[in-house]
Amino acid sequence: MIILSLCFTLLSTASQAQGKELVMATTFSPGATAWIIQQWQTEPGSVMIRTLNRTSASLEQLLDTANADNVDLILTSSPMLLQHLQEHQKLAPFDNALPESQRLVPESIRSTSVAVAISGFGLLINRSALAARHLPAPTDWGDLTHPRYQGALLMSSPSRSDTNHLMVESLLQQKGWEQGWATLLASAGNLVTISSRSFGVADKIKSGLGVAGPVIDNYANLLLNDPHLAFNYFPHSAVSPTYVAVLNNSQHAGEARRFIRYLLSPQGQRILADANTGKYPVTRLPANNPRAAQQAILMDQPPLNYRLILKRQQLVQRMFDTAISFRLAQLKDAWRALYSAEARLKRPLPEIRALLTSVPIDASSSEDEAWLAQFENKSVAEQQMMEWQLWFLKNQRQAIAKLEELK
DSSP states (O other): OHHHHHHHHHHHHHHTTTTOEEEEEESSOHHHHHHHHHHHTTSTTOOEEEEEEOOHHHHHHHHTSGGGGGOOEEEESOHHHHHHHHHTTOBOOOOOOOHHHHTTSOGGGTTTOEEEEEEEEEEEEEHHHHHHTTOOOOOSGGGGGSGGGTTOEEEEOTTTOHHHHHHHHHHHHHHOHHHHHHHHHHHHTTEEEEESSHHHHHHHHHHTSOSEEEEEHHHHHTTTTSTTEEEEEOTTOOEEEEEEEEBTTOTTHHHHHHHHHHHHSHHHHHHHHSGGGSSEESSOOOTTSTTHHHHHHHHTSOOOOHHHHHHTHHHHHHHHHHHTGGGHHHHHHHHHHHHHHHHHHTSOOHHHHHHHHOOSSOTTGGGOHHHHGGGGSHHHHHHHHHHHHHHHHHHHHHHHHHHHHTO
């Protein structure tokens, strides 16, 4: 309630500023930006900030139109959104960012975008719900594939959440294309539902709809005053920067740049180091800071291959929805039948598992720029998805037929 009250206060005050305000479009929830904005407002001469909180796809659509003339800044963890805006000449150049910041920014957007904070990925866990089901806490992606978590997990879709897209890509890059998808498909068999937003996963876990789910830390950390909740980083979590950029058509570009410089200043970085943001600063914390060890672990992880992420963005999103989102009920039924057969026979059934965990595209195609270019054509992409649907349906029917033979 405090956060909501703060947001309404800021919006109300901003509306009275009559043009003396910055409009910041962001993919983050209002709660994730409230503390930063509150601290900025204490600066002498600071202008008010009004936020537009939308999905990446919604912001892309908005900022591609003339209606974006009153937007000054964009704050997001999505390099895909910033890449699109830069390619369409929507972002203004930004010079003299901190070296600690720029090394975290994908090279293709480094001339316009600045990293002001970092986050990591992990599992938000409802300890009370776990205890009620007598389940151990999962610690990594592999744990989410265990049959004991049937009907207990939550997740979002890469097509609905760029944060989730980065989590999925980090899994695919760390485990490899085939093994990564096998893990995702086996985990999907244990899902309760697929949330429409990344922070929706955290909210649903808090409400007890599921026991655990992969989320970014800044959504999880803001909920940890609840003793029923816990958050554990993945052992090899990739680092996810929070980026900020100035829009080309900003009416207050000077003030927008001043806000960015404030976030990069020692004072701004101290504020971003505060647990109220749920994030970590891009400058190293002193060793005696209780959050320094986790920050160091995140910063020392190998960076994601953003070039690969950007070129196969459409493939990963469409594959996830075809393989999981659009057929979740049938997928869960198939896994339930497999788990039941393996428990009855007291042995694994690798041939049937292979049918349920493979995808119709191989690893080499997933990195082939010429092959990936076809997804820029909407009709060709839709035809591919139809073929994949038939492929998954055929595999599932084969798996069910083999299970029937075992009875």
